[in-house]
Amino acid sequence: MPHWFEITNSDEVLSPALLFYPERIKQNIGRMLSIAGSADRLRPHVKTYKCKEVVRLQMDAGINKFKCATLKEAEMVAQCGIKDVLVAYPLVGPNKKRFLQLMDRYSDTKFSVLVDHADQIAGWKSMTHTHSAIHVFIDLDAGMHRTGATPEKADLLVGLLSNPSFEFRGWHCYDGHIHQTNYSERQAAVEQQYKPLLELVNKYGLEGKEFICGSSISFPIHATYPKRTLSPGTTLLWDHGYSTKFPDLQFDVAAILMARVVTKPERDLLCIDLGYKAVASEMKEAPVFFPQIPDAEIQTHSEEHLVIKTKDAEKWKIGNVVYGIPWHICPSVAMYDQAGVVRYGKVSDYWSIVARTRYHQVNEN
Structure with a gap:
């Protein structure tokens, strides 16, 4: 019996290929809504899929505000007609000019930025913008010590x-370091980290004001606090890492590499x-899991080759999918220009991963 991810027209698809399964994506959106309670509480991150x-x-499910990490992602979301977009990354240097250009080009969209340092605020204040004030969220450090101000600094x-x-x-707080597999331990970590911030x-x-909290892993915990906005992202596509570590979250893998x-x-x-x-290979774990070859052991991984060891190697022929x-x-999707869209077991069309690229010049079209 075929696996759910197998396609019948693989002879028409070059490899390696990224495949999206929209029906499973819709199921994940439904799961997000079920956890959140309403679409108004969600501000999902677009970094995982970078795709309109x-x-x-x-949007079809009623979600009307989003979060992103790059200016290219911000423009992509604005082009979809979204009216509220947060760039959840500190913008410095000429990146600020490009942000202001986006404000002008997509004037129907309310763009916001993060700040966690007085110098960032001074930098924004020094820039002239004729249309409106800069919308700002203060980024709080929940223990990652990456970006985000301490409560004392944020007060200033x-x-x-x-x-x-x-x-x-309002406030923004990302807790991507909270990765306890046990739900109770995860919940305790969230409560401990957020106590001084609250x-x-x-x-x-x-x-x-808006209080944007959490990650794909912690957002179900934050959902129990009605005044918090939730910002999962990986939940749309899911992956083997999260499936392995957090089976309690019950999201479905909706993207496959062929x-x-x-x-x-x-x-x-x-x-x-x-x-x-x-395929992204930055983690200590094996970069990919092959459901058809569950005993596969990575031997070498280089730019274009992946060598695996399996007791069933004799069953596989050269050219087999x-x-x-x-x-x-997330970084695996960013390696592809397009994703093949699988409907009824076939790749029927392709979606562009439009925000995988970046701007290189201030005045770039």
Whole structure:
């Protein structure tokens, strides 16, 4: 019996290829809504799929605000007609000019930025913008120590934003380091990390403000607090890493990599065209899981080649199609210009991964 991910027209698809399964994506959106309680509570991150069509599937479900990491992603979301977009990454240097250009070009969209340092606020204040104030969220550090201000520093930033140049929209907090497999331990970690942050947030209140919290892993915990906005992202496509570590979240893998056996170096070895330019390999875990070859052991991984060892190597012929689930889907998607869209067991069309690229010049079209 075929696996759910197998396609009947693989002879028409070059390898390696990225495949999206929209019906499974819709199921994941439904799961997000079920956890959140309503679409209004969701501000999903687009970094995983970088694709307009997946944004539109969420729009069809009533989701009307999004979060992104790059300016290219911000423009992609605005082009979909979304009216509220947060660039959840510190913008410095000429990147700020490009952001202002997006504000002008897509004037119907409310773009917001993050700040976590007084110098960032000073930099924005020094820039002239004739149309409106800069919409700002203060980024809080929940323990990652990557970006985000401590409560003490954030308290000072509120005062600096009391200026006509800015509209202070609320707080943002990402807790991507909270990865306890056990739900109770994960919940305890969230409560511990957020306790000092909540003292600050409660000091100013949330009337007219937004408190954006969590990651794909922690957002079900934050969903139990009605005043928090939730921002999952990987939940749309899911991957083998999260499926393995967090089965309690019950999202479905909705993206697969299709590859082929290109040669058989030895009796128990297969060489597959899925190098680390086709699947992300930055984690310590194996970069990809092959459901058809569950005993596969990675031997070598180079730019265009992946060599695996399996006791079933003799069953595989050169040219056979192999399907793999990435351990980490987000950077894997960014390696492809397009995703084949699988409907009724066939690749029926292709969606462009339009936001996988970046701007290189301030005035680039």
